[in-house]
Amino acid sequence: MEIAETIVKAREVVRSWRSRGLSIGLVPTMGYLHEGHASLIRRAKEENDQVALSVFVNPTQFAPNEDLAKYPRDFQRDSALCSSLGVGLIFHPEPLEMYPSGFATYVEAPALGLNLCGRSRPTHFRGVLTVVLKLFNILEPTRAYFGLKDAQQFFILKRMVTDLSLDLAVVPCPIIRESDGLALSSRNAYLSESERRAALVLHKALTQAEASVLAGETNSLQVVSAMKKIIAQEPLAKLDYAEVVETKGLTLVNEIVGETLVALAVYIGQTRLIDNFLWKANNK
C-alpha cells in the first residue's frame, strides 16, 4: 500500500494504474475509520481494480465555531485498517497541500443547501464540493463511493458530477449501524456513556417514522411532528432539524411520494449527530 502526502506523489501512483488500464475506486474520508468506511472500501474493492482512500479533515467544510480542531484523528490505525482491506493508496495531505496560499476558487450549489444540514451549516457544502472536486481531479477515479449516512452530501455531489460533466460514477452506499441501531460516525467518539444511550433517539424516531410511512402515512407534517415528539422526550437531546425533502432539488415536500429523504440532525449534549431514511415508493 502506498501513502502519498503530496499531490505529485498521489498522481504518480494513480497515473501508473491508469496507464495499465486499471479502474480506480475512490473513498473520500476524514479518517478515524470505522465499519461504515470499511463497507465503502469493500464495495470499491469489489467493483474496481484498485482502491484509493483519502484521509483529510477538510478545514473549509467546518465553520469557525465547529469541531475542526478536536475532530478525532488516528492515522496509524486508519492505515492498518486500509492495508488489511487491500487499499492500494492512501492520500493524506496537509491542509496547505490542498489549500496553498492564495487559494481563491470554490464550487457551490447554493440551491441544494437551503434545507437540512445546509441551513444550519451554510458554508459546509461549498467546502465539501470544493474538496471533493479536487480529490476527483487528483485521484482520477472511475467510481467514487459515498455513504447515505450523509444523504444530502451524496445528492449534492451527484448533481456536481452531472452539472460539471465529470467522467466518473458516484455510488451511494447504505448506512452501517451499531447492533442497537445507532448510525456509525467518527463523532460518536465524543459521546459519554449516558449520551451514547440518548443518541439512540435518532434511530428510534426514524424507525417509527418509517413504520408509519410504510403503514400508509404520506403527510410530511404528521411524520415530522411525530419525530419531534420522540426527540423531545429525551432530555439530553436537542433538535437541530427534522425535515422531509425530495431528492432532486432537496426542497421540502408536504407529501411523501416518489423518492423522499426523511432526515434528522440532533444535538446530544455538544455533539451534533445526523441520520435519515430514504423512502422510495416501491419500498412498499
Ligand code: AMP
Ligand atoms: P467521513 O469520514 O465522516 O467524512 O465519511 C466518509 C464517508 O463515509 C462518507 O461518504 C460518509 O457518508 C461515509 N460514512 C460515514 N459513516 C457511515 C455509515 N455509518 N454508514 C455508511 N457510510 C458512512
